[in-house]
Amino acid sequence: MKVRVKFAKEGAMKFVGHLDIMRYFQKAIRRAGIDIAYSEGFSPHMIMSFANPLSVGLTSGGEYFDMQIRTAFPSAELVRRLNDVMVEGMRVISAVQVPEDKAGKAMSLVEAADYRISFRESQPLPDDWQVRFAAFMERTSIIIRKKTKKGEKEMEIRPLVYEWHFEGDAVFIKVSSGSSDNLRPEYLMEAFFEAEGLILEPFTLMIHRLEIYVDRGSEGRHDFCSLEALGQIIE
């Protein structure tokens, strides 16, 4: 049975990198007594796969991995068992069964993500920054220069922002994500600060990922569906 686990990574855990989070869950699954499937061979490894890696320094309430289990448990039992062995800052939110077909391979089909961006107190912002940001987002084209291995490359990012609004002093954005057209939230904010002639001090953005999505739309219309919503609760 293929199970998709959604988890949150918060607080000090933002300093633990993606590979270490994978190892953390491998050990947590053993501690939780979950009967996960292993590959064959001399050094068998757990059959599991993680969605979009989260950079060190970001927090998230919408991270995912899929695992193949050999003994079924109800969703609530899986969540409870995993939460019993978590550390502070790690929390399992849900565990759902996903089909073995395309929906079950959603990890590689991630198309969008929601982020909330806020600013540390160390960065004073102009009083009218929200007016200026709203005006900035009215543009139909925002081009950034992205450093690549072969020098610099231009990238049009405005169409990659699907939705945005303010949440108090923070900015919510829904942006293109995944293996193609991945828009890192800091690129958008850097472009805004640069356009306004403001200096963005290093380490002042606090970025929290809220959710990641596949796109079930067609012919240019988006129909975003969270990875969690592709599965079903195990009774």
Add this chain to the structure above:
Amino acid sequence: MRKLALQDEILLQIEKPARYIGNEVNSVMKDPNKVDIRFCMCFPDVYEIGMSHLGIQILYDMFNQKENVWCERVYSPWPDMDKILRDRQIPLFALESQDPVKNFDFLGITIQYEMCYTNILQILELSGIPLRAEERTWEDPIVIGGGPCAYNPEPIAPFFDLFYIGEGETVYFDLLDLYSRARAEQWSRRDFLIRAGQIPGIYVPSLYETTYHEDGTIASFRPVEDGLPAVIEKQVVEDMSDTYYPEKPVIPFIKATQDRVVLEIQRGCIRGCRFCQAGMLYRPLRERNLDFLQNKAMKMLDSTGHEEISLSSLSSSDYSRLPELVNFLIDECDRRGVNISLPSLRIDAFSLDVMEKIQDIRKSSLTFAPEAGSQRLRDVINKGLTEDVILDGAGKAFAGGWNRVKLYFMLGLPTETEEDQKAIAWLAEKIAERYYDIPKEQRKGKCQIVVSTSFFVPKPFTPFQWAPMCRKEEFLGRAAVVRREIHGQLNQKSIKYNWHEADVSVLEGIFARGDRRVADVIQYAYEHGAIFDAWSEYYDQARWDASFAACGVDPDFYVCRTRADDEIFPWDFIDAGVTREFLLREWKRAGQERVTENCRGTCSGCGAKKYKGGVCYEGQSEIC
């Protein structure tokens, strides 16, 4: 949520921030207002090394079982973090509470190898604790050292308030109780130290003084206060089946050097190799009970979720219930999808059978540690491995499908000649020939023999504590002899040769047998930038040369001399179980190329029998 000692902005600009955040699975949180004693346990090297050390895990668990004690951890900040802490004057903090180390009652430092000495000073300075014990007040924690290097604490004596000589499981709580009383009754720090020095196994360096002869050797060593022992007795756990062992070891987030469950199957060694300090210090051999180990293995696998378990001990093949234990683990690990990592075992039918079950033959290799190339020199060092045994073991393994062999040797051993050095190459050649004796169609390509040599460093409490050590140039000359000889062998293309750096070995030798005068050199080098000397990228020989010169300390005094039979050694005030008479007898037998039997063969009267346990009493009481 816990508040971290460092701001995000700092943690995001350094390497591996997870080294400094604590919060690991099985780490222990307590309410600081509900404990009496806060103990900060330190391994003075980088987090990934320190977290791999079993001893700290045992003591951490032992202390935290006490409701009124909270034991936390600290490791050496890596140079990138070191710089930030200094530049911004941020005090070094413990991982669990993130509170400054300076606010603790105790700072306990485990000293596992000599090359971490400058890191000890780094920990003290970053914590805001005076480097010298004499400058400390009750505003500072009691700084206590333990571990194998505490058996010659003299080169670092001025930096410590106390040393704990022996196994930590035994008298620590007596010390903590005394401390509680001292604080409650408002004793002076010196009064506390004097009373602490009366607890068996506790050494208070500031209460002892040394005088020297004109030639630099020690004339006398004695306590300066009445009531303090002239000899400090090593503390040992006599019954290994009824002692602390963590069931929930702390699991680091980042990959530690030892990212697995570690099962200590026995302590001590029966072999009596004359160069080996651990083999003498941890006498007598004490086995852990099979049931105890099976039970702990399962509990630790459950509580950690580790994907691997390894066995830890000296000479693991000597553990009398090894087949039962290994077979149990093979079944248990198979069921759980966990790997077993075996220690190096004597190559015989049992070990080959086990290796075949749990390792991929194509990827694994056999390991032999003959330590010396010739039988003559192996007799000098009392390494009971003969050429026949090695060739026979290799032959069996080759027949079983292995084609890779690792061989470990030392260079610079007492009485070593050029012939002995060349014999290393000859032994490797004979093993290669054994492989090519197999008909071509039955063997799998070429064999690969990797020969590694390290340089011999004489250590206290070994029969070779009297021996001279080579200088750097002599070491490198000997390595060149081995290299040339290997190149001259018929099967040289199947033999690869690695040798260790010589500079570090010489400094290790000075620290190992040094006295209190060496402390000034260590402090001088530290104050001129030395930290992480165990890491070749940070080791600077020129800085050390300059430090010895500046302090007027002659390295050759510690390195090159053959000591007189009756010379007083800096560590002679410690009773480590093995007697000086035994060690001297063994030193003489080495010179006569006479081997001494292991403890299970014949008791050689080393002195460890006084501890009332272990191999010395086998056969008299049932061990199971």
